[in-house]
Amino acid sequence: MAVKGLDIFKLTPKTNCKECGFPTCMAFSMKAATGGVPIEKCPYISEESKELLSEATAPPMKSIKVGAGDAEATLGGETVLFRHEKTLVNKNLFAIELSDALSDADVDAAFAKLQKVNYDRIGEMMFVEVVAVRFVADAAKFATLVKKVADAGKIPMIITVDAEVAKAAVAGAGAKAIIMGATKDNAAAMVDVAKAADAVLGVSADGIEALHDLVEEIEKLGYKNLVLNVGEASIKEAYANAVDIRTAAIKGNDRTFGYPSVVFANKLAPANTNLQIALASAFVLRYGSIIVMDEMDFNAALPLFGLRQNIFTDPQKPMRVEPKVYEFNKPTGKDPVLVTVDFALSYFVVAGEIERSKVPAYLAIPDAGGYSVLTAWAAGKFGSTVIANFIKENNVADLTTSRKLILPGKVAVLQGDLAELLPEWEVIVGPNEAMQLPKFLRDLQA
């Protein structure tokens, strides 16, 4: 947030002494706000005030790095409450929770699932980033499990309120592990552990006021590498806290709450997978930074990772799919070719309808600048030359013996030109809306 002239003005002596070279304190303040003159030009603004001012120019929400090496990720750093206002910069992370009370077999099964649910979606790998390990009774086993998490390339979250247990476990956790963490009873000891290990310290308290007080206390102890637990007592409280904490940071200029959040969806809806999915979805939109689930199988991962990918796209840069020829419904080298643009949404809609039709087909996606069909066409990115070149350069004629090339109905105007450029192909105008594709393809096949 830019500092307004008014904020500077409040710190001036308001005497209009002119020593800064400006006629009034207000005029000076306005100029200073635009960076046109350094604040130091006013001899009467105190050091304390200057510090306040630099605080005021700091971003409202800190960016906190978690994890080491390839697993490193950044949380927070947001400047707006809603993605349309600018963009959301750092996607939330998903976590699952284990404990030292689990049998070795259960632990192995959990790690196997972490390996399995790991796939590419429009150029982004989808997997669980954080593994929380809750301390129950066996400190040695606990530490071993934490180390196993780090060794597996995941970001460990160490859940214990016992500073000694945390200290032992964090030793094998790598840098920037998360210790969950500090409470009003152990704050000083936990800060020491986190500081020594360069760990991110999670802060938990009973209620939002107590959390605020505790964060202030921990900041006074000299540690600002924090994440905040939105609460586990009830869904109501967790949701309200997540929203209130973020709102205080972004709108209320409350730096104490300018930290990422942790949401224990697994504790808010114990043993209820679908409710945990519902909560995770809600917190992807409303300010969860790390969302912890009991487990993450495909039924949760497919929709939740997809949702996250959507919400954290830059509104100025629409998602694009890789330009290439895609195959649907197991084509066998004699099936028709459809064409559309590389705008992810267009691709998905068309792909979904081809799948629904069950008709084997190829889908050619040239580089169309990431625009929708009509926009790309209007911008000259999806013209007959672009399409023809793509078909030739990718040797599409070698992929299939069919010579049917289906254009989106909205660019029917390209049919003539394209037929000239690709004389061996039969250029067919497809439907205007993807919805009509299944019927169209089935009719074509018949």
Add this chain to the structure above:
Amino acid sequence: MSKFMVIGERIHCISPAIRQAFADRNPEPILLRAKEQLDAGADYLDLNIGPAERGGEELMQWGVKLLQENFDNVPIALDTANMKAIEAGIQVYNRSKGKPIVNSADAGDRIEYVDLAAANDAMVIALCSKEGVPGNNDERIAYCSELLERGMERGMEPTDLLFDPLFIVIKGMQDQLVDVLEAIQMITDMGLLTTGGLSNVSNGAPKHIRPLLDCAVLAMAMQCGFSSAIVNPCDKRLRETIVACDIVKNNILYADSVLEF
């Protein structure tokens, strides 16, 4: 940004019909003008009861209650040279649709209107002048600072002061209008809100030219951050200009029929 705020100026004692209605406590003409302005999209109604040296308190209370009872607690700018009347009006004012606006303070004799607004948790229109029209923008900004300090010292939120840079008349002072626009930009850059009596711009110009000048100045002022104005909302061209500028500035959402709503 929030959308442009229109303060309807047509309940003004300078109009003979309104003056008579105040004298007779006759609701009809006042309600008629109130309704016209609200239908045309006014957000606030200015209630100017004139100097009202005698009986001003009772008259202002009568007017405030009349308007609020008939129009769902419409927010009002209380406009008179009688401070006691403003205070009396605020006593019966219902805040559910917005704070009362005290119209108006300046950096000269009327600086106490700021105190009045502060003491009554009201907004205030603050003229950036001492006597008459300020000579240049240094003066405007100096008066603006003075009024702002006065308000903040007394606990007001800066955004409860609406700074009026004083529009000057094109006919005769044309060369200074860009200064007014610049002043609006400067005040806006400080994070403050602005308002002003726009129609002064075209005073003395022929009737068919006036709307053109008013609209052009309004559009240019809005680009500089101008956030509200005291105008005749029933001026269709002006109202349409405000809507169009609000759309361009992304203050309201566009729809094909936006003007008809």
Add this chain to the structure above:
Amino acid sequence: MPYKKAEQKFSGKINVCEIGVGDATISIGGENSLPFLGTEGFKTAVGIAISDTTGDWSDCFGTIYGDDLKNPAALAKAAVEKSGADFLLIKLESADPNGADASIESCVATAVAVEAAINVPLVVEGCKNAEKDAKLLEEVAKALEGKNVVLFSAVEDNYKTIGAAGGMAYGQKVSAESAVDINLAKQLNILLTQLGVKSKDIVMDVGTAAAGYGFEYVASTMDRIRLAGLGQNDEALQMPIVTNVSNESWGVKEAVSTLEDAPEWGDQEARGIGMEVTTASACVVGGSNAIIVRHPESAKTIKALVAGIIG
């Protein structure tokens, strides 16, 4: 410094819209804050969706409903019982001229039978052919006069017929469909209002997408509509939002692919529910005042979510 809540105060308020009659009446909307952040008792209603054409539905619904799947009235009753939903949506898909092209009369009869079979408010969805829906929803409005149903939905090409019949002549509620186009959402509300439909009789169907399929547009559209209605006090956007996520959620490959198609993905029913619950929950926090799902388990989950957030 002690914590001070940063309140987002708004001057606008979402209209209250009542659906259904008698004891079954529910009201949606009425909030003057973003969802669940005020004290006015914001509560999202949860509806269960059925259709007169269920041939394409996943096998799990055959297991849940058995033969009722082919009988809309029986299906309606079973769906409400199994889901505990606050209201029901019947989609008259068979009317589609590019599909079964069933007659208006038979579709109206279905809607009447469904209404009689349930004790919760009804939403009647057309076949998404603007011309056919105009006639169909007009006749539905007439046949169900006095039942205060929602006609789902009017579009630019048929709002006059549906608005005049539903919103005015037969006293129903009219939904305005804007397909994730915020300017169109406002425009349709203005057009319906100009036609003479009262604001309180209009709801918005702003559209949806399944999670992962361009949902960012849905999220931002809802945020902007709510911020305009509340923050800018834009009366043309203060209608409650009704969102049917069932068609989109059960239409993407994550839900459509069978276990044979995608063995590594596991149980198909769980995937469908996961997609529906994720999409619905995102709409719920985005501002939908009524959310419509297909699977009874989805309905129960969203009810639990709403109850949890309200506390």
